[in-house]
Amino acid sequence: xxxxxxxxxxxxxxxxxxxxxxxxxxxxxxxxxxxxxxxxxxxxxxxxxxxxxxxxxxxxxxxxxxxxxxxxxxxxxxxxxxxxxxxxxxxxxxxxxxxxxxxxxxxxxxxxxxxxxxxxxxxxxxxxxxxxxxxxxx
Numbered sequence: 849x850x851x852x853x854x855x856x857x858x859x860x861x862x863x864x865x866x867x868x869x870x871x872x873x874x875x876x877x878x879x880x881x882x883x884x885x886x887x888x889x890x891x892x893x894x895x896x897x898x899x900x901x902x903x904x905x906x907x908x909x910x911x912x913x914x915x916x917x918x919x920x921x922x923x924x925x926x927x928x929x930x931x932x933x934x935x936x937x938x939x940x941x942x943x944x945x946x947x948x949x950x951x952x953x954x955x956x957x958x959x960x961x962x963x964x965x966x967x968x969x970x971x972x973x974x975x976x977x978x979x980x981x982x983x984x985x986x
Contacts, residue, residue, distance in 0.1 A: 849875050872899040926964045953980050
């Protein structure tokens with residue numbers, strides 16, 4: 849972890865150079881990731897506006913990946929959010945709200961289906977969709 853980051857807020861030397869005036873620490877996390885049967889080593893970097901201890905940085909990184917795995921990955925895998933052509937403006941914001949609403953709706957079901965299967969069942973079966981919308985257990 850690096851806490852001497854004043855060089856990040858200095859005067860820009862060229863047009864478009866990234867300036868991070870509120871940066872207080874840079875964190876590097878070494879991770880081992882298993883893809884199939886192969887183990888890979890990776891280094892991940894984070895910039896924080898808080899001067900974190902190593903313990904607090906670890907908690908922040910785990911919290912970030914918890915959100916990533918519970919929300920963003922699910923929205924991408926289940927709802928194909930990354931394939932959306934809506935990138936800016938109210939259309940993108942509105943569809944993000946709809947996606948979060950739909951994810952929370954299918955997560956509320958207590959049946960044994962996966963989130964992806966619940967979403968498909970809600971699209972194909974109006975009675976299943978009705979139970980989700982009314983909060984009844986399917």
